[in-house]
Amino acid sequence: MLKAYKFRLYPTAEQKALIENHIGSCRFVYNWALDKKIRTYEQTEKSINHFDLDELLPALKKEKTFLKETNAQSLQGMTKHVDSAFKRFFREKNGFPNFKSKKNPIQSFPVPQHYIIDFENGTVKLPKIGKVKAILHRHFEGILKTSTVSRSCTGKYYISILVEDEKEPTEKLSFSKSTTIGIDVGIKDFVVLSTGEKVENPKYLKNSLQRMKILQKRLSRKVKGSKNRDKARLQLSKIHETINNQRNNFQHQLSLRLISENQAIALETLNVKGMIKNHCLAQCISDAGWSSFVTKLEYKAELLGKTILRIGRFEPSSKLCNVCGYHNSNLTLKDREWICPDCKTKHDRDINAAINIKKFSLQNQNLIVI
Ligand SMILES: [Zn+2]
Numbered sequence: 001m002l003k004a005y006k007f008r009l010y011p012t013a014e015q016k017a018l019i020e021n022h023i024g025s026c027r028f029v030y031n032w033a034l035d036k037k038i039r040t041y042e043q044t045e046k047s048i049n050h051f052d053l054d055e056l057l058p059a060l061k062k063e064k065t066f067l068k069e070t071n072a073q074s075l076q077g078m079t080k081h082v083d084s085a086f087k088r089f090f091r092e093k094n095g096f097p098n099f100k101s102k103k104n105p106i107q108s109f110p111v112p113q114h115y116i117i118d119f120e121n122g123t124v125k126l127p128k129i130g131k132v133k134a135i136l137h138r139h140f141e142g143i144l145k146t147s148t149v150s151r152s153c154t155g156k157y158y159i160s161i162l163v164e165d166e167k168e169p170t171e172k173l174s175f176s177k178s179t180t181i182g183i184d185v186g187i188k189d190f191v192v193l194s195t196g197e198k199v200e201n202p203k204y205l206k207n208s209l210q211r212m213k214i215l216q217k218r219l220s221r222k223v224k225g226s227k228n229r230d231k232a233r234l235q236l237s238k239i240h241e242t243i244n245n246q247r248n249n250f251q252h253q254l255s256l257r258l259i260s261e262n263q264a265i266a267l268e269t270l271n272v273k274g275m276i277k278n279h280c281l282a283q284c285i286s287d288a289g290w291s292s293f294v295t296k297l298e299y300k301a302e303l304l305g306k307t308i309l310r311i312g313r314f315e316p317s318s319k320l321c322n323v324c325g326y327h328n329s330n331l332t333l334k335d336r337e338w339i340c341p342d343c344k345t346k347h348d349r350d351i352n353a354a355i356n357i358k359k360f361s362l363q364n365q366n367l368i369v370i
Helices: 013-044 050-063 065-069 072-092 203-221 227-261 272-277 279-288 290-304 349-364
Strands: 002-010 107-111 116-118 123-126 130-135 143-151 157-164 180-185 191-193 264-268 307-311 337-339 346-348
Touching: 013 050, 013 065, 013 072, 013 107, 013 130, 013 143, 050 065, 050 072, 072 107, 180 227, 180 349, 191 349, 203 227, 227 290, 264 290, 264 349, 290 307, 307 349, 346 349
Parallel strands: 180 264, 264 307
Antiparallel strands: 002 130, 002 157, 107 143, 116 123, 123 130, 143 157, 180 191, 337 346
């Protein structure tokens, strides 16, 4: 199985300059490759792939000599990135690939091979950059796949490494109605469970989100181009980073708990993009970071042999009475509670939805439910 590890890097001033050169050169090659691909298509209606682009790299290096200082494999990694950006575009219809900007908050470059992790001395040796000090807080064994070096918006450096540990995925454990849990995204809560439990965002995270709003307001009042504005922007970046870490920790704990306590987890495939267009939901959904939570559930399920069940997003999970099946077509987003006119059950909107998500997903499995 493939596993990802992320470590903080502490480059020297000299190494920082080399890393920055790599970031700049790789961005340059990405934009060059994207442009080349678009132009070739416009002129010849033919598509070129990363093999074709790699063949053009030596000529480009002769013209732009600064590229010679960069690890050649990192540059080739960028032509592959352009390929995958197009694949995603065609597969998910998810926006045409963009040119990379210097202003993106996270800047990175790939190191596909030939990097060396030294756990004993706490270093990562990167081609053309050398041995960089690193905090290697987790030990692992396996085959090193590709890695990515990145700089965060607050100027911290990291390396993310994919490792193939050559272990077979755990065999799936069987599940039944009583060992399956349905979960729904709450409007006010982070998740709502079919057991009736509601899990809110933790208080420390709410406090940070509050502080972020204050800092955002402060930034908007500063004069453009002023030093104070730069300061305010750095403060805002720092709080973003804190929020990210806090959210990740919270999501890791919650997903581990849900996966440990249940054999199967039922979810709704959400159209998050469609929901964000609905303004009053935008804040809740983007804050909740639902998709990153689902990713954590998925890989923990894979590790522990549990199952993730999904229902389509067009199934009316919140509008259907989970007791008698009555369809309440008048239910609006504002209605937090409703009483079924047929069986008189009083429903909490989100809990009713979570129960239905569990019900539908088990039906889709054609299980004999005991
Ligand atoms: Zn009913």
